[in-house]
Amino acid sequence: MKSNNNRGVMRHMSFTLLAxxxxxxxxxxxxxxVSDDMLVNAAKESNNWRMVGRDYDSTRxxxxxxxxxxxxxxxxxxxxxxxxxxxxxNTTPLVHDGVMYVTASHGRTFAVxxxxxxxxxxxxxxxxxxxxxAMCCDIGNRGAALYGDKVFVSTPDAHVVALDMxxxxxxxxxxxxEYEKNYxxxxxxxxxxxxxxxxxxxxxxxxxxxxxxxxxxTGKQVWRRYTIPAPGEFGSxxxxxxxxxLKFGGASAWITGSYxxxxxxxxxxxxxxxxxxxxxxxxxxxxxxxxTLALDADTGEIKFYFQYTPFDVWDFDGVNEHILANIGGKKxxxxxxxxxxxxxxxxxxxxxxxxxxxxxxxxATGFTPEGRPIVNPEKVPSYTYEAKDICPASEGGxxxxxxxxxxxxxxVFIPSREICxxxxxxxxxxxxxxxxxxxxxxxxxxxxxxxxxxxxxSGEKKWTVVAPSPFMSGVMTTAGGLLFAGTPxxxxxxxxxxxxxxxxxxxxxxxxxxSPISFSIDGKQYVAVPSGFGGWTGWATIGGGGAPQLKDSRxxxxxTVFGLFDE
Amino acid sequence: xxxxxxxxxxxIAALVSxxxxxxxxQTAGQAVKNPFDGDATAAAEGKQIYLKNGCxxxxxxxxxxxxxxxxxxxxxxxxxxDKMIFNTxxxxxxxxxxxxxxxxxxxxxxxxxxxxxxxxxxxxxxx
Numbered sequence: 029m030k031s032n033n034n035r036g037v038m039r040h041m042s043f044t045l046l047a048x049x050x051x052x053x054x055x056x057x058x059x060x061x062v063s064d065d066m067l068v069n070a071a072k073e074s075n076n077w078r079m080v081g082r083d084y085d086s087t088r089x090x091x092x093x094x095x096x097x098x099x100x101x102x103x104x105x106x107x108x109x110x111x112x113x114x115x116x117x118n119t120t121p122l123v124h125d126g127v128m129y130v131t132a133s134h135g136r137t138f139a140v141x142x143x144x145x146x147x148x149x150x151x152x153x154x155x156x157x158x159x160x161x162a163m164c165c166d167i168g169n170r171g172a173a174l175y176g177d178k179v180f181v182s183t184p185d186a187h188v189v190a191l192d193m194x195x196x197x198x199x200x201x202x203x204x205x206e207y208e209k210n211y212x213x214x215x216x217x218x219x220x221x222x223x224x225x226x227x228x229x230x231x232x233x234x235x236x237x238x239x240x241x242x243x244x245x246t247g248k249q250v251w252r253r254y255t256i257p258a259p260g261e262f263g264s265x266x267x268x269x270x271x272x273x274l275k276f277g278g279a280s281a282w283i284t285g286s287y288x289x290x291x292x293x294x295x296x297x298x299x300x301x302x303x304x305x306x307x308x309x310x311x312x313x314x315x316x317x318x319x320t321l322a323l324d325a326d327t328g329e330i331k332f333y334f335q336y337t338p339f340d341v342w343d344f345d346g347v348n349e350h351i352l353a354n355i356g357g358k359k360x361x362x363x364x365x366x367x368x369x370x371x372x373x374x375x376x377x378x379x380x381x382x383x384x385x386x387x388x389x390x391x392a393t394g395f396t397p398e399g400r401p402i403v404n405p406e407k408v409p410s411y412t413y414e415a416k417d418i419c420p421a422s423e424g425g426x427x428x429x430x431x432x433x434x435x436x437x438x439x440v441f442i443p444s445r446e447i448c449x450x451x452x453x454x455x456x457x458x459x460x461x462x463x464x465x466x467x468x469x470x471x472x473x474x475x476x477x478x479x480x481x482x483x484x485x486s487g488e489k490k491w492t493v494v495a496p497s498p499f500m501s502g503v504m505t506t507a508g509g510l511l512f513a514g515t516p517x518x519x520x521x522x523x524x525x526x527x528x529x530x531x532x533x534x535x536x537x538x539x540x541x542x543s544p545i546s547f548s549i550d551g552k553q554y555v556a557v558p559s560g561f562g563g564w565t566g567w568a569t570i571g572g573g574g575a576p577q578l579k580d581s582r583x584x585x586x587x588t589v590f591g592l593f594d595e
Numbered sequence: 596x597x598x599x600x601x602x603x604x605x606x607i608a609a610l611v612s613x614x615x616x617x618x619x620x621q622t623a624g625q626a627v628k629n630p631f632d633g634d635a636t637a638a639a640e641g642k643q644i645y646l647k648n649g650c651x652x653x654x655x656x657x658x659x660x661x662x663x664x665x666x667x668x669x670x671x672x673x674x675x676x677d678k679m680i681f682n683t684x685x686x687x688x689x690x691x692x693x694x695x696x697x698x699x700x701x702x703x704x705x706x707x708x709x710x711x712x713x714x715x716x717x718x719x720x721x722x
Contacts, residue, residue, distance in 0.1 A: 113690070114690070114691070115691070115692060134690070157687065157689075157694060157695060158687075158694045158695060159694070160687070160691070160692035160693060161649065161652075161692075161694035161696070162694075163692070165662060166662050232652065457647075462647075462648070462649045463649040463651070469656070470656075562662070563662070564661065564662055565661055565662060566655055566661030566662070569655070569659055569661060570656070570660075570661060580660070580664065580665070580670070
């Protein structure tokens with residue numbers, strides 16, 4: 029019996045090996061390397077989607093226009109692919125040379141034939157059983173990066189892993205922090221000149237977070253930039269009198285940065301100071317929380333910075349992405365912040381150009397000429413004062429889900445919401461490995477979702493589409509005049525960029541909290557979107573909730589690819 | 596053959612010890628009813644334990660649900676028994692974000708959290 033069983037095991041192993049070999053062969057037929065030139069010139073090339081922001085400018089604009097406002101009604105699903113796991117599917121898929129590289133929740137990465145949806149390989153990162161409780165906001169991942177013959181992913185337990193593009197075999201695996209102390213990762217890496225740049229999550233816990241560049245070949249550290257200065261460094265005197273604030277002040281970096289090759293600057297956002305809602309003991313600007321850091325790509329040196337929300341007691345977590353645009357002869361970055369404002373900032377020097385309301389804003393009454401917000405004292409919570417109806421709530425404005433920019437019409441499109449909150453802060457206990465929010469009570473008040481279009485040059489709002497629930501997906505524009513966005517109810521929608529008119533919709537089966545892409549193979553344009561509800565959803569339900577209809581939303585884990593019916 | 600046996604021995608040993616551990620856990624779960632059933636003081640302590648251990652980060656300060664489900668309603672994963680709640684807290688739920696807490700909470704502390712959740716459910720239903 030034993031020997032029969034063993035034979036069975038051997039047969040199974042042979043089959044597995046054969047299957048793996050077939051998968052490897054299929055992969056080898058498709059995958060070729062990704063060069064620096066491909067990344068630098070991504071915006072000029074239409075067939076692929078090789079980094080999460082599509083190009084170093086993070087426009088999320090596809091130059092493809094075969095699917096357009098006239099024919100999008102004929103768009104139908106071509107294939108779908110199950111990740112086999114639930115929870116937040118926060119990813120942006122990538123496509124290179126006919127192969128889709130897509131990450132999923134719970135540490136999974138897949139290579140899939142982008143024509144057929146057939147799996148080529150999968151990588152399941154072995155996760156510690158306890159990692160879920162080390163993360164504030166679900167166990168998702170925001171996407172991979174491609175460079176040379178490798179695929180790079182970060183993992184919930186704070187590893188960065190390099191996989192062979194053809195086989196999915198692990199080539200190197202480095203650990204950047206102790207997940208037990210809440211150093212975790214969800215970020216999609218950004219590759220710049222052979223360096224894999226990532227940022228850490230964990231500012232809901234006592235942590236000191238950082239952005240790090242690794243050598244793409246070896247995984248060795250090239251530089252690390254802490255987002256909180258060390259004692260004595262510039263900004264270290266902005267954290268109040270408690271020296272431990274410099275060790276435990278958070279300031280995460282979990283959204284992928286952008287890169288300007290001409291300036292050799294990486295623009296990377298930083299998140300909230302810890303504790304999120306209690307400022308007692310950290311009086312000051314809390315540098316470099318809630319800022320954009322302009323970093324020398326080679327050294328990680330901070331060349332300049334812009335801070336959106338100094339001394340944050342609302343968890344405005346200014347980590348969001350930067351769209352690099354050249355508007356009216358000016359090199360700017362556009363940034364939709366959770367504090368409710370759309371910013372345009374000169375990206376050569378960090379000087380403020382404008383800040384415009386995406387949603388209702390009442391925590392600030394305006395800006396100084398330098399762009400510093402003028403705080404409304406009625407909206408500052410304390411241990412004895414519940415600040416009511418603070419707008420926006422912690423998720424914005426614009427939450428983390430990326431916006432898109434069409435360089436042709438210079439319009440920027442923002443997934444947004446109108447939800448406000450009541451907050452009373454409280455003294456929490458700072459203990460490594462445990463959440464530290466500084467919250468006495470918090471209630472999110474019922475609101476609604478919206479998509480908002482702006483003229484990026486003037487900051488003028490062009491149109492708003494109102495929806496029952498906040499838009500929790502990233503969005504994408506195309507040269508076909510379309511804007512794609514997803515709802516937390518699972519509907520994937522196409523709108524006319526100019527008017528906001530809805531042109532097409534498809535129910536994907538679960539809430540969309542990831543981002544769409546478009547690619548082309550053999551002259552046929554495809555659109556892909558991940559779906560699978562999850563992530564931080566306390567805003568939807570706590571204290572009445574900003575969108576109580578989303579309570580117990582159905583989970584899922586798919587990517588669905590669409591094309592024109594008759595192609 | 597010797598090699599094969601040596602491969603199987605640790606596997607069998609692991610299976611046996613795993614089965615024993617399972618039996619032990621089940622026995623504890625089955626034999627011990629919630630020792631704090633209806634105890635308002637234990638429920639209040641349970642809330643403090645719930646907050647101290649960071650359960651609120653996923654389930655909200657009042658267990659009303661956030662990343663994780665609402666733990667106060669009648670629907671929560673098909674109206675679980677006290678034993679199921681105990682085991683979920685102690686051992687987590689594989690394939691979900693719910694991690695095991697047995698390493699950082701004593702059985703009594705877990706039962707008090709169970710009582711806190713039961714108390715929240717009773718309060719909700721009384722409204």
